[in-house]
Amino acid sequence: MAGKKKSYHHKNLRDALVEAAIPILADDGVDGLTLRKVARVAGVSHTAPYRHFRDKAALLEAIAAVGYQHLTAGCADAERAYPDEPRRQLVEAGMAYLFFVVDRPAISHLMFSGALAGSDSQELVQAAETAVGSLMRIIDNGKRAGLYIDRPSRQLTLTALATVHGLAMMIAAGMIREPEWTRSKLRALGTIVSDTLLTGLLRERGEEREQ
Amino acid sequence: MAGKKKSYHHKNLRDALVEAAIPILADDGVDGLTLRKVARVAGVSHTAPYRHFRDKAALLEAIAAVGYQHLTAGCADAERAYPDEPRRQLVEAGMAYLFFVVDRPAISHLMFSGALAGSDSQELVQAAETAVGSLMRIIDNGKRAGLYIDRPSRQLTLTALATVHGLAMMIAAGMIREPEWTRSKLRALGTIVSDTLLTGLLRERGEEREQ
DNA sequence: ACCTGAACACCGTTCAAGT
DNA sequence: ACCTGAACACCGTTCAAGT
Numbered sequence: 001m002a003g004k005k006k007s008y009h010h011k012n013l014r015d016a017l018v019e020a021a022i023p024i025l026a027d028d029g030v031d032g033l034t035l036r037k038v039a040r041v042a043g044v045s046h047t048a049p050y051r052h053f054r055d056k057a058a059l060l061e062a063i064a065a066v067g068y069q070h071l072t073a074g075c076a077d078a079e080r081a082y083p084d085e086p087r088r089q090l091v092e093a094g095m096a097y098l099f100f101v102v103d104r105p106a107i108s109h110l111m112f113s114g115a116l117a118g119s120d121s122q123e124l125v126q127a128a129e130t131a132v133g134s135l136m137r138i139i140d141n142g143k144r145a146g147l148y149i150d151r152p153s154r155q156l157t158l159t160a161l162a163t164v165h166g167l168a169m170m171i172a173a174g175m176i177r178e179p180e181w182t183r184s185k186l187r188a189l190g191t192i193v194s195d196t197l198l199t200g201l202l203r204e205r206g207e208e209r210e211q
Numbered sequence: 212m213a214g215k216k217k218s219y220h221h222k223n224l225r226d227a228l229v230e231a232a233i234p235i236l237a238d239d240g241v242d243g244l245t246l247r248k249v250a251r252v253a254g255v256s257h258t259a260p261y262r263h264f265r266d267k268a269a270l271l272e273a274i275a276a277v278g279y280q281h282l283t284a285g286c287a288d289a290e291r292a293y294p295d296e297p298r299r300q301l302v303e304a305g306m307a308y309l310f311f312v313v314d315r316p317a318i319s320h321l322m323f324s325g326a327l328a329g330s331d332s333q334e335l336v337q338a339a340e341t342a343v344g345s346l347m348r349i350i351d352n353g354k355r356a357g358l359y360i361d362r363p364s365r366q367l368t369l370t371a372l373a374t375v376h377g378l379a380m381m382i383a384a385g386m387i388r389e390p391e392w393t394r395s396k397l398r399a400l401g402t403i404v405s406d407t408l409l410t411g412l413l414r415e416r417g418e419e420r421e422q
Numbered sequence: 423a424c425c426t427g428a429a430c431a432c433c434g435t436t437c438a439a440g441t
Numbered sequence: 442a443c444c445t446g447a448a449c450a451c452c453g454t455t456c457a458a459g460t
Contacts, residue, residue, distance in 0.1 A: 011426090035453065045426050047454080056453065074325065104327055113324035114316060115242065117385035128386055149414050151407065158387075158400075159374065159407040160408050165386075166377025167369075174328035175339055175376075176369075189369075196362065196370040199410020224443090246434065256445050258435080267434065 003037050008105070014052040016042050018062050025063065027107045030113070035059065035107075058147060058180050061121040062113045068127035075134035086142035093138055094164040098190050101168040102181050108172055123148075135161055164190075227253050227261040229273050230292050236274065236317045241324070244317075246270065270289055272332040275322045279338035281311060286345035290352070297353035302405050305375040309401050312379035313392050319383055323376075346372055375401075 020041040025033045036046040053059045074096030082088040101108040110116070116124065136157040142148050146158055146203050167190070170176050178185055231252040236244045246267050247257040264270045285307030293299040312319040321327070327335065345367040353359050378401070382386050389396055405413055 034451085036451085040420060046452095047427080047456095048425055049317075050454075051424060090368075103253065105328070109325040110260075112380060112384045112386075113326075114320040114380075114383045114385070115240075115324075117316070117383060119385065125388075132386070147405075148412050149410065155403055155407060159404045160412065161379060162377035162404055163370065163374045163408070164377070165381060166373035166375070166379075168377075169323060169325075169380050170373060170376060172325045172328060173323045174325070174330065175323075175343070175367060177336075192366055193370045193373055196360075197374070198412045199360065199416055200413075201359050201367060201371065201409045202358060202411075205410060210224060245432085258437095258446080259444055261435075262443060348437085381429095 002057055013044065013048065014062075017049055017052060017059060018066065021059060022066070025110065025190065026104065030060075030107050030115075033060075033204045054112060057116070057119070058121070060110060061119050061124045063107065063118055064116055064128040065121075065123045067104070067107045067111045068124075068131045071097065071131040072127075072134045074100060075131070075138060079134075079138055086138065086145050086147055087198075089138045089141060090160065091190075093135060094160070094194055095187060095190050097164050098168050098171070098186050099183070101172050102186060105172055108168070117197065132157065143148070164192065166206065167193055222363050224253065224255065224259065225273075228260055228263065228270060229277065232270060232274055233277070235350065236321065237315065240317050241271075241321045241326075244271075265402075268327070268330070269332070271321060271325055271332050272335045274318065275327055276332075276334045276338040278315070278322045279335075280319045280341045282308060282342040283338075283345045285311060286342070286349060288348055297356050297358055298409075300349045301350060301371065302401070304346060305371070305405055306398060308375050309379050309382070309395070309397050312383050313397060316383055319379070323380060338382070343368065343372065371408065374404065378404055 017038055019035060021038045024037055024041065028037075035049055038059070039046045039049055042048075049059065072138070075093045078089045078092035078096060082092065096108060119125075136153055139148070139153050139157045141159065143156075171181060171186075173179075176189075228249055232244060232249045235248055235252065239248075246260055249270070250257045250260055252258075260270065264273070286304045289300045289303040289307060293303065330336075347364055350359070350364050350368045350371065354364060354367075380391060382389075382397075387400075
């Protein structure tokens with residue numbers, strides 16, 4: 001993917017470090033990701049990263065932001081692939097989410113573990129908000145088509161996102177175990193859960209809210 | 212909470228180490244939890260834990276198992292508190308889940324980050340299964356009362372659990388931000404999401420499943 | 423402005439040795 | 442059987458110094 005360059009000068013070292021970190025993260029996991037290793041792969045001394053990142057956490061934040069961009073892209077793809085089927089857009093965006101987490105457990109771990117919860121990195125917060133916004137777009141498409149119940153988009157988005165995110169996290173954390181999470185197994189499970197979410201748990205639809 | 216004892220001999224060191232680890236985890240976070248620190252607090256040398264835990268991961272697994280026991284207890288409490296209201300049992304069990312994650316972010320981080328996903332610790336796997344089982348009991352109570360749609364309990368449980376877990380994780384990971392997550396804010400958000408989950412997203416209930 | 427090398431305080435883990 | 446102390450290879454981070 002990238003050739004070996006002898007040295008990174010000027011200002012591209014920051015990007016080069018993020019680039020170098022991603023395969024290390026995939027191979028060695030989040031605990032195996034080391035500032036010194038990243039620097040070695042990028043071909044600089046182990047103190048050079050400190051010119052571009054305040055500390056290790058700042059590098060991790062930059063990597064996590066890239067992860068959110070992938071989720072955003074997954075929503076955009078689903079929207080484009082099924083232009084007039086907003087329900088399907090939602091389901092496929094959810095499947096893409098599932099696939100992402102299972103395919104890239106290490107970066108998911110980094111993004112969602114809570115280790116970066118205290119971060120106020122503008123880059124990271126904005127990437128996360130953009131991802132949520134791209135799902136809300138899909139919900140809005142459905143709303144325009146009269147697909148969903150009459151609740152604020154944010155509320156519907158939050159519930160749908162919580163469900164798919166929770167399912168993905170449960171798989172990633174090993175709360176639901178399978179010898180191997182093949183694509184078809186993920187699809188089957190995703191279909192069951194999204195069906196139940198869309199239809200609702202209650203047998204009879206009562207008052208809009210009670211207590 | 213515990214007096215200082217000069218030395219742990221015999222076989223209670225294992226439990227003492229888990230006990231010692233929990234407040235360290237709460238104070239210093241999962242990255243700040245160090246085998247050497249735990250040993251110091253327990254009053255033994257930093258190599259003593261290796262008599263009782265294969266490595267650091269094994270200690271973390273034992274701590275995570277304790278976390279699952281708390282979730283199980285939360286379900287049991289909700290069941291006991293509202294004996295003839297299975298819907299309320301479900302909602303309150305969900306609230307307890309939310310409170311747990313917000314109150315104890317570090318142990319939640321440990322339990323759900325995926326770092327322990329590869330573990331085949333019998334203790335941990337069983338504690339997690341028990342927790343899921345205790346939620347399924349609550350779903351079964353509702354099924355017996357004719358509350359839910361006619362789907363397998365496991366399917367309903369999975370969807371409900373995914374939703375509450377996902378919401379909790381999104382809060383813990385900072386995907387949903389609030390200056391402070393007070394109990395009433397958590398209740399408001401939990402109510403909105405559980406309402407939507409129970410009622411379903413779709414305006415019209417169509418075929419049970421389509422594609 | 424950007425990078426290096428030595429240095430510091432800390433890890434997880436192993437191993438010979440003690441009781 | 443259970444614990445200790447020294448040792449090893451590794452971290453993140455700081456800082457004076459080089460270009």
